[in-house]
Amino acid sequence: MVEDFLRQSPLSHLGLATHARAEIAADDGVALAERPFRTVITLRGPGGEGAFASAVEQASGLKLPQEVGAITGEAEGRQLLCLGPDEWWLCDGNSDAESLLVALEDELAGQFASAVDTSDNWFALEISGPQATDLLAKACPLDLHPRSFPAGRCARSLLSKAPMTLQKLDESPRFRIHVRRSFADYAWRWLSDAGREYGVSVLSA
Amino acid sequence: MLLIDCPHCGPRSETEFSYGGEAHIARPLDPAALSDAEWADYVFLRDNPKGLIRERWMHAHGCRRWFNVARDTVTYEILTVYPMGAEPPDLPERRYP
Amino acid sequence: MRLKRWFKAALHRRVAADTIQPETGIGRCGTTGWSEGAATGMNKRYSIFSLARNAFSRHENWQEAWRSPTPKPRYDAVIIGGGGHGLATAYYLAKQHGMTNIAVLERGWLGGGNTGRNTTIVRSNYLWDESAALYEQAMKLWEGLSRELNYNVMFSQRGVLNLAHNLHDLREIQRRVNANRLNGIDGEVLDAQQVKDFCPAIDLRAGGRYPVLGASLQRRGGTARHDAVAWGYARAADALGVDIIQECPVQGIRVADGKVQGVETARGYIETNKLGIVVAGHSSLLAEMAGFRLPVQSVPLQALVSEPVKPAINCVVMSGAVHAYISQSDKGELVIGAGVDKYVGYGQRGSQPVTEETVAAICEMFPIFRRMRMMRQWGGIVDVCPDASPIISKTPVEGIYINCGWGTGGFKATPGSGWAFAHTVARNEPHPLNAPFTLDRYRTGYLIDEHGAAAVAH
Ligand SMILES: Cc1cc2nc3c(=O)[nH]c(=O)nc-3n(C[C@H](O)[C@H](O)[C@H](O)COP(=O)(O)OP(=O)(O)OC[C@H]3O[C@@H](n4cnc5c(N)ncnc54)[C@H](O)[C@@H]3O)c2cc1C
Ligand SMILES: [Zn+2]
Numbered sequence A: 001m002v003e004d005f006l007r008q009s010p011l012s013h014l015g016l017a018t019h020a021r022a023e024i025a026a027d028d029g030v031a032l033a034e035r036p037f038r039t040v041i042t043l044r045g046p047g048g049e050g051a052f053a054s055a056v057e058q059a060s061g062l063k064l065p066q067e068v069g070a071i072t073g074e075a076e077g078r079q080l081l082c083l084g085p086d087e088w089w090l091c092d093g094n095s096d097a098e099s100l101l102v103a104l105e106d107e108l109a110g111q112f113a114s115a116v117d118t119s120d121n122w123f124a125l126e127i128s129g130p131q132a133t134d135l136l137a138k139a140c141p142l143d144l145h146p147r148s149f150p151a152g153r154c155a156r157s158l159l160s161k162a163p164m165t166l167q168k169l170d171e172s173p174r175f176r177i178h179v180r181r182s183f184a185d186y187a188w189r190w191l192s193d194a195g196r197e198y199g200v201s202v203l204s205a
Numbered sequence B: 001m002l003l004i005d006c007p008h009c010g011p012r013s014e015t016e017f018s019y020g021g022e023a024h025i026a027r028p029l030d031p032a033a034l035s036d037a038e039w040a041d042y043v044f045l046r047d048n049p050k051g052l053i054r055e056r057w058m059h060a061h062g063c064r065r066w067f068n069v070a071r072d073t074v075t076y077e078i079l080t081v082y083p084m085g086a087e088p089p090d091l092p093e094r095r096y097p
Numbered sequence C: 001m002r003l004k005r006w007f008k009a010a011l012h013r014r015v016a017a018d019t020i021q022p023e024t025g026i027g028r029c030g031t032t033g034w035s036e037g038a039a040t041g042m043n044k045r046y047s048i049f050s051l052a053r054n055a056f057s058r059h060e061n062w063q064e065a066w067r068s069p070t071p072k073p074r075y076d077a078v079i080i081g082g083g084g085h086g087l088a089t090a091y092y093l094a095k096q097h098g099m100t101n102i103a104v105l106e107r108g109w110l111g112g113g114n115t116g117r118n119t120t121i122v123r124s125n126y127l128w129d130e131s132a133a134l135y136e137q138a139m140k141l142w143e144g145l146s147r148e149l150n151y152n153v154m155f156s157q158r159g160v161l162n163l164a165h166n167l168h169d170l171r172e173i174q175r176r177v178n179a180n181r182l183n184g185i186d187g188e189v190l191d192a193q194q195v196k197d198f199c200p201a202i203d204l205r206a207g208g209r210y211p212v213l214g215a216s217l218q219r220r221g222g223t224a225r226h227d228a229v230a231w232g233y234a235r236a237a238d239a240l241g242v243d244i245i246q247e248c249p250v251q252g253i254r255v256a257d258g259k260v261q262g263v264e265t266a267r268g269y270i271e272t273n274k275l276g277i278v279v280a281g282h283s284s285l286l287a288e289m290a291g292f293r294l295p296v297q298s299v300p301l302q303a304l305v306s307e308p309v310k311p312a313i314n315c316v317v318m319s320g321a322v323h324a325y326i327s328q329s330d331k332g333e334l335v336i337g338a339g340v341d342k343y344v345g346y347g348q349r350g351s352q353p354v355t356e357e358t359v360a361a362i363c364e365m366f367p368i369f370r371r372m373r374m375m376r377q378w379g380g381i382v383d384v385c386p387d388a389s390p391i392i393s394k395t396p397v398e399g400i401y402i403n404c405g406w407g408t409g410g411f412k413a414t415p416g417s418g419w420a421f422a423h424t425v426a427r428n429e430p431h432p433l434n435a436p437f438t439l440d441r442y443r444t445g446y447l448i449d450e451h452g453a454a455a456v457a458h
Helices: A051-060 A097-108 A132-139 A181-194 B036-044 C002-013 C048-056 C084-097 C129-143 C145-149 C167-182 C192-198 C226-239 C280-290 C352-365 C411-427
Strands: A030-035 A039-044 A071-073 A079-084 A087-092 A114-117 A122-128 A154-159 A162-170 A174-180 A200-203 B003-006 B010-013 B018-022 B052-058 B066-072 B078-082 C077-080 C102-105 C160-164 C188-191 C214-218 C243-245 C250-256 C259-265 C268-271 C275-277 C297-308 C316-319 C324-328 C333-340 C374-384 C391-394 C400-404
Touching (some): A030 A132, A030 A181, A079 A154, A097 A114, A122 A132, A132 A174, A132 A181, A162 A181, C160 C192, C167 C188, C226 C243, C280 C297, C297 C352
Parallel strands (some): C077 C275, C275 C400
Antiparallel strands (some): A039 A087, A079 A087, B066 B078, C297 C333
16 A cells, blocks of 8 residues: 555646636536545455345445445445446545455455455546536446436446446536546546536546 | 347446357367367357347446347347346247348 | 430439439449340440440440340359459459359349448558468459459559557568568558658647557558449450349259259259359358358448548558548548447448447548548448458368458459459369468468458458
8 A cells, every 4th residue: 555645646747736626617517526546445245135245234334235336325435336246346535445454354254255455446536517417428328317327326337438437426417437547647638628618627636 | 339238237338348259159078079170160160140149248348247148130139138057048030031 | 404314324224213222322233124145245345436436326325334144044153242252253264264154143233242332442461471472463463453354443552551559560560561571562661750741641649649650551552443343343254254143142052962053043043063152241141051151250340431522631541550441532532441340240331339439530540531521331241250361262062162251351352362263163172372261271270360460450
C-alpha cells in the first residue's frame, strides 16, 4: 500500500484543481469530478443466503445483494455492488482497505471464496448535471432511461470502448464510473470532449 | 446489431460480448489417442449453418459469464438462451438455401 | 429526348429498377433475348472503331456482352458460382486448357456476391512465400488484364500504403517489405514525412492517439473496377464458348462411388464429371451437398461509400491498427472498408458497431473527411479459414474441386485464383502455385498463417 502522501491521481498532470469549482456553473449541462482513491475490494464466492453472505455481512456491515446490478449501502459511504452471479465489489470512500480486508479474511477463513484489494487498479469519476445521461449515452450502449436504470443500480459496460463499472447514485442524475487507472486520462478527456456541446464544469475532487 | 439477452444482466448490446463459436463440442478425453485427422477435425471443423446455430457467448464487459445461444444466422433472431452444460433445447430445424 | 433513349437502352439491357439491390446499388447486367443457338465467338471486339461505328446507331445496337443459353444436359466441367473467381476459372479453362464445353452456374446475377461488394484493393505484398507467389501471379495477370480480356477493368496502380502506428507495426512492416523483396515483389518502407508527401490528405498525428510513424508502400498495388472484372471475364469466356447461366442455383450434388455425377439445379439436372465449387460465403452449404465438411466460417464483412467529391485521396490507405481502409473511386466516392462481424452470419449487411468504429477510425486518420456524408453501406458474406489463407484444392469426392476461404481478401487474387484453379480442374492436380493451399493442410499442420501478417487481412 502506497503511503497516502505519495499517492497521485492519474489525472494530476491535467491540473484540474486550478479550475475546479464547488458546484456546476449555471449554464453548464454536465459536471465532472474525479474520485481518485476509492477503496475497491473484489469478492468472489457463492451467491445465495449462505455462509459467504453472512461472512461478508459480518465484516462489512452490509447485506450481500443477490441480483446482478443491485447495490446495498450508501452512495457516499460503504457499498456492495453485485456484478456477476458470484462476483461483488465492496467499495468505500474513506476507510482504508487493509482493515476491511483483514476483517473479511477472518470471516471467510475456510470458505471457498476470495477477497482481493483492487483499489489501485481503479479510478473513479462522477458525472452529474441535467445532461449527464445524454453525455453518458454517447459513450455507452446501456439503456440509461430511469425506467431501466434507476438510481441505486450498477452495471458493467463500456465507456467508449474502455471497460467500466457504472453506478447511478441519484436521479439528479449523478453517475459514478470506475475505469482502470490506465484509462483515467482517456475517459476524462473523452467525456470532456463529448460534453462540450452541453458545457462541462469541473468539480473539486 | 444483436441485442443479446444475458441470463444474468438482461438484454445488452453485442459490443459487450465475446463470441465463442459453435457450442456443444466436447474436448476429446484422450487427445493423444486421436489420429491427426480426428484432432484436426476437433480443432478446425465447425458448423457453419445458414439457419439455426447453437453457439457460445461470454458477457465479457458485463457479468463475465459464458452461456449458450440458439440463433438464426439469416434473420439474426435469437431463439433462446440457455446455460453452459445444458442439453441443447429442442428447436425446429431452420435451413435456408 | 436523351432520357427516352436511355430508357429504351435500359429496357433493352434489362437493367430494371427492381433488380437493383437497394443496399448496394449493384445492378444486374444480365442479358436475355439473345437467341439460343447464337454462335459463340461472335463477340465483336471493343475498340475505338467499334465505338465510332456504334455512335451512328446511337449506341442502340451493341451486341450483348454474353449469351444467356439454356443449360445443356451435360458439360465436360461445371463451375458453380458466377463471381470473379468462378468466371475467371471458366475463362482460363477455355483459354489455357482448351475446355470449352463448360458452364458457369450462378444462383443470382454475375458478380452479385462478394465480387460486386468489395472495396477492390489489389496488392501482392503478402508475408509468406506461398501467398506471395500466388498473389504476385495474380498481380502479373492484372497488369495485362484489360488487354487480355478486351475489356477495361480500370486497373489503377495508384499505390497501397499500409500504415504503422507504433514500433511494433514498423518492425512488422520492415519484415514484410524485406520478405516481399526477396520474393521479387516491389515494396518500400516510408517514414512519416514520406507518407505525408505521398498522401497529403492524411493527418500524421491521427488525433494524437494513433500517430502515423511510417508505412509500407507497394506502388504496383491499387484498385480495379469490381463489376468490370466479372463482366470482362464473362464476356471473354462466353466468346470462347462457355455457357454462363444466371438465376440457376445449384440445389444438390449427385455423387456415386465417391465420384461426382452431376448437379441438381433450379433449371434441371446437369451431368458432369468435373465440378468446381467457387461460391465464397456459401462454400459450407455446397460442400455439405457433396458430403464433406470445410474448416470455414461465414461472416459478414461490410463497406460503405460516401457522397462523391473531387479527387482528395490519390492512393489506397490501409491501417491494421485502427482497422479501416480507404480509397477514392473514379466516380469520386470515398470507398471505405471495415472489419468483419465477430459471429457467423449470412445477412448481407454487417453490424452497426463495426460501421461506427470504422468511421471513427477514418475520421481520425483523415480529419478532412469528417463532414462527408455516407451514401450506402452493405455487407458481403466472406468465408474465413482458420489460417486466413484460401483453399484451392481437390476434395474427398473424385471430380469435385473447391476454391474457397478467400475471406476478406480474395478480389486481388481473382485472376491468379482462376488461373490456378483452372489448372487444378483441368489436370486433376494442383499447379505448384496452389499446391500448398490444400484442404489437407489442417491435418498435416502445414498452415499458411496470414492473419494480420500482411497488415489488414484484405
Ligand atoms: C465488403 C467487402 C470488402 C472486400 N474488400 C476486398 C478488397 O479490398 N480487396 C480484396 O482483395 N478482397 C476484398 N474482399 C473479398 C473479395 O470480395 C472476395 O474474396 C472475392 O470477391 C470472392 O470472389 P468469389 O468469386 O470467390 O465470390 P463471389 O463473388 O461471392 O461469388 C460467389 C458466387 O457464388 C454464387 N452462389 C452461391 N451459392 C450458389 C449456388 N448454390 N448455386 C449457384 N451459385 C451460387 C453466389 O451467388 C455468388 O455470385 C472484400 C469482400 C467484402 C464483402
Ligand atoms: Zn451478463
